[in-house]
Amino acid sequence: xxxxxxxxxxxxxxxxxxxxxxxxxxxxxxxxxxxxxxxxxxxxxxxxxxxxxxxxxxxxxxxxxxxxxxxxxxxxxxxxxxxxxxxxxxxxxxxxxxxxxxxxxxxxxxxxxxxxxxxxxxxxxxxxxxxxxxxxxxxxxxxxxxxxxxxxxxxxxxxxxxxxxxxxxxxxxxxxxxxxxxxxxxxxxxxxxxxxxxxxxxxxxxxxxxxxxxxxxxxxxxxxxxxxxxxxxxxxxxxxxxxxxxxxxxxxxxxxxxxxxxxxxxxxxxx
Numbered sequence: 001x002x003x004x005x006x007x008x009x010x011x012x013x014x015x016x017x018x019x020x021x022x023x024x025x026x027x028x029x030x031x032x033x034x035x036x037x038x039x040x041x042x043x044x045x046x047x048x049x050x051x052x053x054x055x056x057x058x059x060x061x062x063x064x065x066x067x068x069x070x071x072x073x074x075x076x077x078x079x080x081x082x083x084x085x086x087x088x089x090x091x092x093x094x095x096x097x098x099x100x101x102x103x104x105x106x107x108x109x110x111x112x113x114x115x116x117x118x119x120x121x122x123x124x125x126x127x128x129x130x131x132x133x134x135x136x137x138x139x140x141x142x143x144x145x146x147x148x149x150x151x152x153x154x155x156x157x158x159x160x161x162x163x164x165x166x167x168x169x170x171x172x173x174x175x176x177x178x179x180x181x182x183x184x185x186x187x188x189x190x191x192x193x194x195x196x197x198x199x200x201x202x203x204x205x206x207x208x209x210x211x212x213x214x215x216x217x218x219x220x221x222x223x224x225x226x227x228x229x230x231x232x233x234x235x236x237x238x239x240x241x242x243x244x245x246x247x248x249x250x251x252x253x254x255x256x257x258x259x260x261x262x263x264x265x266x267x268x269x270x271x
Contacts, residue, residue: 088113092113092116092117093180094180095116095117095120095124096116097163097164097178097180098120098124098135098149098164099116099119099120099123099124100164100176100178100198101149101163101164101165101166101175101176101177101178102123102124102135102137102146102147102149102166102175102176103166103175103176103202104119104123104137105119107178107195107198122140123137123138123140124136124137124138124149125138129262130261130262132150132258132259132262133150133151134148134149134150134259134262135148135149135150135164136148136149137149137166144169145169145266145271146168146169147166147167147168147169147175148166148167148169148262148266149164149165149166149167150164150165150167150255150256150259150262151163151164151255152164152165152177152251152252152255153251153255154247154248154250154251154252154254154255155247155250155251156182156183156184156189156244156247156248157183157184157185157189157241157243157244157247158183158184158185158189159182159183159184160181160182160183161179161181161182161184161192161247161248161251162179162180162181162182163177163178163179163180163181164177164178164180165177165201165252165255165256167206167263167266169266170266170267171262171263171264171265171266171267171268172205172206172207172263172267173203173204173205173206174201174202174203174204174205174206174216175202176198176201176202177198177201177202178193178198179192179193179197179198180193184241184244185241188238188239188240188241188244189238189241189243189244189245191238191241192238192241192244192248197235197236197238200223200235200236201216201235203232204216204232204233204234204235205232205233206233206256206263207267208229208233209229211267213256213257213260213263214233215233215249215252215253215256215257216233216234216235216249216252216256217233217234217235217249217252217253218234218235218236218237218238218245218246218248218249219234219235219236219237219245220237220242220245221236221237221239222236222237223235223236223237
């Protein structure tokens with residue numbers, strides 16, 4: 001009897017342990033399942049956030065692209081619409097500088113576009129001589145040429161220098177000089193656009209006493225300090241702008257040499 005009871009107790013103990021183990025397995029499985037569910041939920045949430053972030057980025061890119069397209073269309077439209085006005089302003093500025101170079105228009109003159117056009121048409125005749133563009137200043141009401149104006153383009157320290165040089169009908173005496181475009185340093189080389197600098201050229205000669213072409217040169221300092229035979233071929237330099245003066249002097253010589261055949265005709269009264 002005692003053996004049977006012991007056997008029964010062992011069997012019950014084994015069953016209890018099995019039951020407990022099954023319970024632990026069940027609890028563990030539930031915990032694993034719960035953890036898996038939590039992980040899936042977290043992954044789903046993260047995926048949703050990632051998708052939302054991607055959608056926001058795509059939206060931002062689309063918005064930026066549409067904005068750029070609209071701005072591009074507006075800018076293109078404005079550019080096309082304003083182009084005729086820009087071209088007109090450029091033409092008026094060209095005429096104004098030619099008139100200033102010929103001393104027809106004062107440098108500080110403030111006139112309307114129509115007034116500048118009228119003065120230009122009354123005084124200036126545009127011609128091509130030996131494939132060179134030339135602007136003739138004729139005395140109003142006559143065919144007498146008072147001066148001729150040539151375009152000047154020269155190297156500068158930081159970019160191109162553009163302007164106009166007027167020569168009297170004797171083919172040797174400068175009547176005026178203007179600069180309308182440059183990239184020189186303000187207060188230094190930029191002084192080439194000022195009235196005082198342009199006025200220095202008036203009366204200077206591009207040939208010497210022997211009739212040889214010598215051009216006109218920008219001195220490194222005051223032209224009055226030069227020998228007498230050089231003074232009439234030099235203009236005052238700009239303090240602190242030696243290279244600007246050097247490059248512009250070279251440009252003036254190159255341009256005047258190109259037009260020397262025209263100047264010779266005026267000197268010989270055969271133009």
